[in-house]
Amino acid sequence: MLRKLAKMSYVTRVLKVDPTAIHFSPTAHIDGALPTFSDPKTHENLLEAAKIIRDTDGVVGFPTETVYGLGGSSLNDKSVLNIYHAKNRPSDNPLISHVSSIDQLNRKIFGVDSGSPLRNIPAIYHSLVSEMWPGPLTILLPVPRNGTLSSLTTAEQPTFAVRIPSHPVARALIALSDTPIAAPSANTSTRPSPTSASHVFHDLNGRIPLILDGGSCKVGLESTVVDGLVSPPLLLRPGGFTWEQIKKMGGAQWSNCKVENKKAVESGEKVRTPGMKYKHYSPTAKVVLFVPTHQERSRESRLDNVIDIINRKASGSKKFAVLTGSFFPSGMIKDDRCVIRSMGESMLKIQSNLFALLREMDEAEEVDMIFVEGVTENAEGLAIMNRLRKAASNEVISF
Template sequence: MLLKSIIRSMSLAPSFETKILRVDPSSIHFAPLAHLDGSLPTISDPKTKEALLEAARIIRETEDTVAFPTETVYGLGGSSLNDKSVLSIYRAKKRPSDNPLITHVSSIDQLNRRIYEDSSSSGDSLLKNIPHSYHALISKLWPGPLTILLAVPLSGIKTLSKLTTGDQPTFAVRIPSNPVARALIALSDTPIAAPSANASTRPSPTLASHVYHDLKGRIPLILDGGACNIGVESTVVDGLSQPPSLLRPGGFTYEQIIALGGSDWTDCKVERRETVGETEKVRTPGMKYKHYSPSAKVILLVPNTDGTSSSRRIERLKEIIEDECTSQQEVVKTIAILTSSRLNNKPLKDLLHLKSDIKIVVESLGSSGEEIQANLFATLRKVDETEKVDLIVVEGVPEVDEGLAVMNRLRKAAAGSAVPF
């Protein structure tokens, strides 16, 4: 029945004149314990306050959506408590209906009141709806890019829309650290379901202009709070299972989860499946469908440690590109090479000696894990949407620290086109 509603909703998609309202994150201030007790922020910039109040009204009083910045990527938000609002998210993104959504709250107080209908929690009982296995993590990592799985409210409580859960007995929730996101959720006093604010399968947006490119005319409002500083989605963990598991690498690394989670997380396993069965239910976004993909084909160079010389790597890169140019049905005129470590600062245009009619665009993702992670989606979008390249070759990184999240996204973007390098 829910699937039929989504399909019908997509066929009746309204058209909007999409507004972009600039907001100043530095003008928004929260008290130190606001993420616990739910106290509202102070906002010193009148225009920022006005824009946030308008966005909060849309979330609270209508069935429409708002795009807004988080510390990870821009999110497309609608009320987690309203089926029609959640349908508006699926409709705008053209997102598969069995792909669950993360619910964002501004405080644990809001989680208790608005989702669990529990207004009595305070002090030592504030965390009563959150299992002990999460307490060490959230005490250190909330607000921030950490998403946890919780049990859906008991059957007598009908707050959370089933459309956010992918028909699972659990739901995903986090408290974002970006002040614009936190203020929007707090001012609306509404838990907000918010996947990335892009067209489904496209690279996630880290600028308001990315959102506008994908969703212009499909949503009424974008809050422009500048660039997202982390650049990939939140880390999703499941502390309800034994041993616990990391379902999606993201803004916090696996190493941080192990170090900060205490004894409960010592044996945390990592979900490494790149795909799941067509009929299999998933507990978190990003596991089932094509994700993060530009229009151009992406080839991922997976780093190895075989001691290959620098000159041989350049020869190997040339072979990969020439093989791909020969095998593609359409003529390859422009190629983007995204470098990260071994290829950084090398004059690739000169070293590759490709045909003179092939244009090469070289972009560095950065050298540190934080830089590469922050630049990944924006660079993919730049070469795809601005340079309009025909082929993208990306140098991968070792799968440690931020590299685990980076390679997770790149493997999905490459859709199986990965070669040792």
């Protein structure tokens, strides 16, 4: 259930920041050294956003390397409630806490400021974080008994999710506020995640005071979430790092890492990470996903079948879209109502473009049905198909 807060409205401001003007030392993600700035305006705007995070119950939209986040203090119940309220997000859906350094994790969440930097991170994670932090990797840690973390970030579970983002704006915001930031994607709940400041403004204008505009996000999908506290370890949510990379960089303990493949979660069941329980990543338009399978039929025969299905399902549409990858040709549908867009031919391009194209079809093209060419579920394809299956709900067709 969403816990109730008094409704608040804002004049939402968008402040430009230049990621290239923010500079960190090579060890800042460990020792917490503050960044330097080559652009005074970027520094000024970041300090304003940091003040909101540190000194108020407010929340801020900001870029990460994955998607734009909606951030509030992980240590402040009211800030966390304001995140849920702005997104209209159920409060039994946990949030990831973002820190700027391992030093900040130790001081601000575990409440200790001496000893080995990795003393609060179980050994099974050491290889992963040394290779993948800062970056799109989220790990689960036990909630400290006497820690300061708001229980609302964990959905009252014994673990919490944490990562160090690599985007300079995100790192600088967290470092300047010296506050762990709880941050789901900065969109209305269930909508495709935002990869630009304009996406955030479209969804949350009037609901939050400030958005930091640092340009488009590079990765385009949320972080990978892993649980090393169980045996065998689990990949709970595929994302910016692939399952193959986790197994390779994690060492022997991660060689048997399993992928959480639960298709549905019961209404009363608790989940350990965002993105597992509720409808996610969906545009307003209905999404139909085509899933490639190993078939003996010719390419022409398979395409003819896809075209027949699209023409039949779109017969009552005012306007529909086809998002293509490497298999569907650009001119496959001859219909004036059809908008065709390429997501890209490489997995990385598709991953980066996916959410933006789903939003474009909704917001700019005003289509009522979107047909999407799926990809094979290896490497980056696992995360891509995870998002597309959720966006399409039960509308999945093999071809």
